[in-house]
Amino acid sequence: MPPTATTPATETTPAATAATAATKAKDTRGTRTTRGLRRALLPVGAAAVLLTVWELSCRVFGVPQYVLPMPSDIWGSLTEDTALLMDNAWPTIIESALGFLVGNVVAVLLAVVFVHFRSVERALMPVALFIRTIPIVAIAPILVIMMGNGYAPKVAIGALISFFPTLVNMVRGLQSVDQQSLELLRVLSASPWEVLFKVRVYASLPYLFSSLKIATGNCVIGAIVAEWIGSQKGLGYLIIQTTYNFNTPQLYAVMVIASAVAIVFYAAVGVAEKLTVRWEAKTP
DSSP, rough: OOOOOOOOOOOOOOOHHHHHHHHHHHHHHHHHHHHHHHHHHHHHHHHHHHHHHHHHHHHHHHHOTTSSOOHHHHHHHOOOOHHHHHHHHHHHHHHHHHHHHHHHHHHHHHHHHHHHHHHHHHHHHHHHHHHSOOOHHHHHHHHHHHOSSSSHHHHHHHHHHHHHHHHHHHHHTTOOOHHHHHHHHHHHHHHHHIIIIIIIHHHHHHHHHHHHHHHHHHHHHHHHHHHHSSSEEEEEEEHHHHHTOOOOOHHHHHHHHHHHHHHHHHHHHHHHHHHOOOOOOOOO
């Protein structure tokens, strides 16, 4: 019987393996880059189409500028009134940032108290819920009367409007710890503070950042509403002035600046989340 021919085995050298791995890594990075560009271009393209339709519709149907300005009119106001817009944007940015910081810090601290003292939670959570149900436009005049027309009432309103979502999510996050982890720490005689910082805080971070993203827009809204009630500067004050003067392009420009401030806050929280939460979070 004639011998069967066999195909010689191909030996893989370390250099070839490294080259193959490098090629695969390069292809993966290229795919991720393409995917990222595609995701970034989709909303940009959608916005461009929307603005084009808006511009053409206003021109074709002759919509008055005081009713609905064209995107070109809004852009003209943004470029011509940049100094005025930025001069009024900074107070709103400061008020929003301070309100965001104060409201969320108080909410986190109170959530820790609620988790460790259930009687305090049962006593104060209905109070927090009651305050949350009061319209912010009703609270704003009261705080302005009490605190004046300075930064204080705007910061307080920004804090109030950011407070409740963070409180609820943080309480839920601190309570979402795996029971096996808690039992293990109890066996190891861990103190409540060790349980908090070694387990509960990590479990609560996805919940916390979800609420912080909501608070980024809320604090800007709260500051602007407070400026409507009593202020001599700020985006809310500028909105009132442009409305009274029927300067609609400038009104829309103010809204663009306010949205940009909220988007920057949201992006900053998103970056902080990526730097902090490096594991795959459990779905709430």
